[in-house]
Amino acid sequence: MNYLKRSRLYLVHKKGQSLLMLLIMSAILVFVLSGIIIQNAAITATNNVTKSAGTTISVAANRDKMFSQMRSSTAKTKTLTTPTVANTKIKKAGSLSTVAYYNITNTASVNASSFDAVSTTTGTSSMPSGGPGGGGTTASSGDITINGVSSTAHTTAFTSNQAKLVSGRNITASDANTKNVVIEKELATDNSVKVGDTITVKTTASSAKKIKLKVVGIYKAKTSSTSMPGNDPSNTIYTSYTLPASISGTVGKSSSVTYTLENSAKEKATTKQIKQIIANSSFSVSSDDASYQQLLQPMKNVQAFAKKIVWLVAIAGTIILGLIIILSVRNRQREIGVLVSLGESKLHIIGQLFAELFTILIGAMVVALLLGSFVGNKVGNQLLAQQQTTSVSNTGSTSGAPTGTPGGGNMPAGKTGGTLRGGMTNQATTSAANKKALKTLNTSITPSSVIKLGGMGLVIIALAVCLAAVSILRLRPKDILIGE
Known part of the structure; x- marks a missing residue:
């Protein structure tokens, strides 16, 4: 029997297990997609900042x-x-x-x-x-x-x-x-x-x-x-x-x-x-470029955090799926032993596991595309608000010293037009930055996000299957069938 057909029959027969795998993989992909779209939104916002910071x-x-x-x-x-x-x-x-x-x-x-x-x-x-x-x-x-x-x-x-x-x-x-x-x-x-x-x-x-x-x-x-x-x-x-x-x-x-x-x-x-x-x-x-740096720093922090989300979730997801498949292989040793004894290639058995996970991956991607934008929007904007609050707080704590001489005549380089009074330069920079600060991230799912998600999903299930493949390749049909 073709190993692709066997993978389909196994998923239908093991509905409960298949549903559990779907939920686990969906959760993984939702957070991976959230990280991807937050990162993309932060990159876009960073590019906009370079043009609007003044x-x-x-x-x-x-x-x-x-x-x-x-x-x-x-x-x-x-x-x-x-x-x-x-x-x-x-x-x-x-x-x-x-x-x-x-x-x-x-x-x-x-x-x-x-x-x-x-x-x-x-x-x-x-x-x-x-x-x-x-x-x-x-x-x-x-x-x-x-x-x-x-x-x-x-x-x-x-x-x-x-x-x-x-x-x-x-x-x-x-x-x-x-x-x-x-x-x-x-x-x-x-x-x-x-x-x-x-x-x-x-x-x-x-x-x-x-x-x-x-x-x-x-x-x-x-x-x-x-x-x-x-x-x-x-x-x-x-x-x-x-x-x-x-x-x-x-x-x-x-x-x-x-x-x-x-x-x-x-x-x-x-x-x-x-x-x-x-x-x-x-x-x-x-x-x-004080205003530019003040606007840019929250974007960099959000971008870095989103990147960490993607990698941490991907690594954790690979480990979780790998452990689940290893446990599944242990429960399916007799099935695998019979197939191998009948002449089925171990590579085909590994391919069957991959096909099962790939089918689940398709369903999980649909769930991720439905929920990813919502989760990414909530997480991204909450993170942005926190980063901007921190940035403004840090700037405020270091801008208390007045700059320029009384009357605004002796202005530091980098300011123009004169100030109406001395000691307003740092406050003016902070005010200008706050006025231009991005309040929300424009998170949206783009074709490139879907491609990245699919690529990350394939890498995750491929690595998970590779972890399980070690135990499959070590199995000896004779030992399995005699109960050893």
């Missing part, structure tokens, strides 16, 4: 170089001069295919003329206007900070929700070479200024010059805290990067720029290209 590369003044030049100066009055780079080079680097967008930053200090600046209880501002992020040399500080950018929507303050537009529009690239501005809500309210109005400021130079500015938008700073008395964040006015450059006498040049990448995985290569374009020892080029 890794930045910043070009900013090299402070060590600035102080070195100031100390070596022979002038009686030593001033700290902020270097600038031509906008043509900045735009050339911005045209790289790996760059999604870039934000040029210049700052200048002026005095309010047609309106009153918001004052704090005590103190006056003494921050020099020529810090990193500003243009020109030091001068007496005014009560208003002009923060020139390519786009307010792409500054750290706005992307981290520390500032939010409440009226009018944002500053965009089309505002270059204009005097359009976006002012803070408290400053606007105190001076009864609304969108469309014109305000006037004065430069801080000895020959003060008045500049009329058109208000095109009003933003709200979410906190009024400031680390510098007399320097209220409401006194920060956003405008195009060209206006501070004209005030400081550096037209056509800028002091810093931040490039946001299309794909965070291209960070190293893009940094190298930008360094080649902007080759200047007075500037440092550095990247900030």
